[in-house]
Amino acid sequence: MKHLHYKTILLSFTLLHLLCTQVYSQQRNVHSFGSPTLNEFSLETYDKEPEAAAVVLYERGKNFFEMVDYRLTLIKEVHRKIKVLNAQKFEGATVEIPWYTNKSSKERVRKLQAMTHNGDLQRFVSEDKIYESDLNEYWNVTKFTFPDVKDGSILEYSYRIESPYFWGFEGWDFQEELPKIYSEFESSIPGNLVYKRSLYGSQKLDVNDVKVKNNCLDFRGTEQAAACEVSVYVMKDIPSLKEEAYMLSPDNYRSRIEYELQQITDFYGDTSYYTKTWDDVDNEFKTEKDMGRQLRYENYFQQALPQHLLGISDALERAKAVYYYIQDHFTWNNKYRIYSDIRVKEAYGEQKGNNSEINLALINALNAAQLDAKIFLSATRNTKVPNPLYPVLTDFNYVMAYVKIDNEEYILDATYKDLKFGMVPFKALNDKGRVMDFKTGSFWKSIDPEPKNLLYIKAQILVSAENDVVASVTETHSGYSEIFEKQKLNETSHALYVTGKESRLGGVEIRNLSVANENDPTKELTLDYDAVYEPEVVGDQVFIDPFFLQSEFKENPFLAEDRSFPIDFGYPRSIHYTLAITIDKSFEIERLPENKSVQLPENLGNGTMLFSQNDNTLYLRFTFALNHQSFVTEAYPTLKEFFGDVVNLQTNSFIVLRKR
Template sequence: MVNYYQLFMKSIYLILAMLMACAMGNAQENPLPKIHIRNFTDDLKKTDTTAHAIVLFEHGRTELQYVEGDEQLMIVHVKHVRIKILDKEGFDEANVKLRLYKSGNEEEYIKELKGRTLNYENGQVQETEMKREAVFNEKASQYANELKFTLPNIKENSIIEYSYRLYSPFIRNFRTWYFQSNLPKLHSEYVAVIPATFDYNVSMKGYYGLTEQKDEILREHFLYGGNRQDCSKLIYIMKDIPAFKDEGFMLAPINYISSINFELRSYTRPAGGVTNFAKTWANIDEELMADKDFGGQIKNKGAFKELLPTMVDSATTNLAKAKNIYYYIQDHIAWNEVGGKYAEKGIKKALAEKKGNIADINLALVAAMNAADIEAYPVIFSHRTTGIPGLLYPVLTDFNGVLCMVKIDGKDYLLDASVNMLPFGELSLESINYKGRVIYSKGKSDWVDLVNTTPSKNIYNVLAVLDSTGKITGTLRIQSTGLKALAKRNTIDEYPSLEEYEEKLMENSGNFRIKKSKVDNLNNLEKSLFEELTFEIDLRDNFNDLRYVLNPMIYNRITKNPFTLEQRNYPVDLGAEESELYNFNFTLPNGYVLKDKPKDISMTLPEQAAKYTFKSAIEGNNLMIQQQISMNKAIYTSDEYFFLKELYARIIQQQQKDFQFAKQ
């Protein structure tokens, strides 16, 4: 006779056992090592004397799970962090921000957020748990939310810990793990658990390599579609990692920080068959051209049927027509400071509202050029601050902007009408980010270098008189081209009027007192920008009846070396070749003779990569000085960094030297 009660109880026990097994499988033990007193007592400043906090240990684990509540496959990322606060300047590390991305109805979220602060006082470790009130969730943009929290009871020598479980529906990008950050780290460990039916591209970035790498097989670990399958458990460890120290003249830090990256190529479906995610450029070209917010905009020549005669005006050559069209779009659609490779409003609406995102503007430019029978194509690119797009595998999400390329008389011109005050054929610094991808309408897309062929240049001409009381009066005329002209035009354009800019300039002129200012070619972008300043300087402290000293660098003297790192493991990227030329002509007071002067100097880096010259001459009462700094490359390698640093150190020394005169 069947005992139904026993069968029922066995079923209950079996279900409970399965639930417990699942709970144990999902539970993540705290991987942080046990706290020791030495964590508080060891002097960790010797690790990095400039550090204000240090990561003692961090551990991340990412795997795929089918989440019942979301009814879909999710990336589940668990992170544990332990940081020691070394001094008061490190207190800000207790304020943590986590970016959570969203797209359409899908978005990332966090569960099991925990945090605590440990302090060592009176021979005891005191623990303070983070309260729920310390956690805030805010909207960062239309594409992301931001979770913020603050660890409590922070003091010098505190140790903070926090952990969380992040759920992401975006399974194509498994999870990037950054071994390096703005803090030095003693131990960073990442575990990736990848099912056998999922194939990811795995790539390392950055200067520092792994300390240790291990892998193992987890048998029947992944349950999906009613079947269990094996997983690869990949363990990556890096120890004693220096902080990433950023400096000027660089692309986005994300290009150089040591990290490991994953991108889904394909996976085998539970019912059979393979889904390929790794697209070819042919796939992406077709996808973009078929999209109504990309290819659909380019084909919309009709939007310019009535406008075209006004845009082209009286131009007869294709180059003149292209310039007129470019400046019309630049003047009539203002950028709303939103990026993107897809139009947000569409050409017609952007023209009507006189505002749009970068794609609205530059896709309109492509369409207008084509409407005028000028060959033009869109160029997708990634902004300078968001990382270089991957060249090995085509990933459409790497690109967050679009430019226009026109072909006229055998020459290619890259255009960006979204940037106010940017001349035809030049790019802003934000767009100069290695390479972009030209999307040809009927051919295979191709890479194009994002470069500025126009050098970035300032020429300073000073004509001044030094009188017997120690006062200098004169005029300074500055000629600017390239990126330097764009920067100056943008500065002036921030003011409601040119008069208000000049007033502010005179208010903030300090010892170099500006009496009058004039700007030429502000809106004539095809010509150099000229700024003329009438000034006076009081040098009475350096002047008496017996002698005086004169430092000729009365304007724009370099006082701080822009290159300060002991070692820089990433290139110096200026965006364009640049130079600064100073011509000084001083009329000196009568009755004094030259006693000492800076020596003429000429310094050149290997292969003429950069050059500095300083020379002077006196004819009667006229002192003439010429100084030139020439950076003859847009990009310098990390091997050239020391030479640049030394060059600027010598320039600063030279600019500190005075001309000394004595009474006859």
């Protein structure tokens, strides 16, 4: 039997190194700006995706090199036409063009033109409606909004970016959030530059044409023009990339071509190499001021830490004590930095810092406590999994700590107050990361979630002669269930938390809430409260929903007919739900739900509902377990059926009472 789960992520892409000898087709389209075709104007629906709010009619990107102000410059040109099919649902009227900048030089957006076509009426975007704004220290954005967007509009724009950064060749996303009829990317690269190209995703090329063009580029001061490698790649009828429930970043699956600069040979024949090995990266990190040098404060932390922490004899207990001290000492400023603006000593003194400052302080503190801690580079779930084949440092956007104690490995993050020792935050559960070991060499390590994640609800329930249903409830959360519930508590007052919980449960009033261990990451979160529920009364019958205290399975999260991508829940989870229901003697129990059990193959999940009766007291025990966090795409029909059975079990199981 094909396994339904996977230990490491199985990305749905093929990796293809494109060769100059490959020529599949010559079917190219070249459109001029400002002249949509009659067929484009007459298109009212896109049959391949009738629900699409818009479709990209045509797009072409071209990257090439040109002498600008006597300097060899990378040019990136884009031309795109979009047909709006449902203006009310369309969210792409504002276009953003990001460009890179630093203190010495920057990219420039040139020759930007944009217009809205409504039949014969054309409205240009005027220059005073084009804006620039800062995204962060290194990225700015030029943006504009199309005017007069309505059903049937064709939105067309083109622009040119002039870049001094040869490493910023980037490539092309063939697949995006809108379906596309035609997408083309052309590159022209002089022979002294070498780029590695990789094609990702499940969509196939309709045109793959690579050839050499002589005399394509004149360099100032040289006698002979350079030859270029000219490549044309085309995809047609590309489906939209639709985000599905419980999946990692869509960027893992997007059909695209990426370029990576490998080497440059200058006019004197000297070659510079840009493709790095992990040994190269390790050596650079040792001296890099915003990361590697920030690990040199072991002596500082030996003085700064409370001395009793350093004297704990057991290594694991010493590590835990240091971790909880750093976690409590710092307040996160809600900023992420990874290759800049990291100053550990200053942050420790101010007791606040960004994610990297906090966790680099933790690494220094652990090393000061004679524990061998290292940087752990990773990527958050909203970005693609880091490339395992070669170093791409831009793949990483998150820093944690790694420590090995008595042959047990721990990934630590002191950024969040609620995390217990050894627990990775949900946002960082993204398959694997890189341990930066500067002594023996860095290595990959899988990111494993906390295995025990339990919601336990226990209730004593009384059903009075007046049809009142009153419950005394104890609710315990552990693992990620605890983290998410604490976040709800911390985001608002207890009164508003109760209001939100009542809304999620529907038709339940909560009274007398008390919370234990709300601010203690070492202990499970416990909630005690009373709940009042009004059952449905029809004539002399009373219908009680035994799951009125539990809102986890009100609907199936998997409703689509099929699925394109793997399923990733992030972590395994379980629910235990036990009720003791004492019923007033004025009622007789007319009907109980049937005991039921549903299973996933290979013991990957189960759900069981068991009722028993002792005189006028009923006992319900419901258990649910999802024993693995990730499943291959082919498991979707099985998962859909399983969750459907669990939802049906909970939503159609009523206790029926009748007045005597």
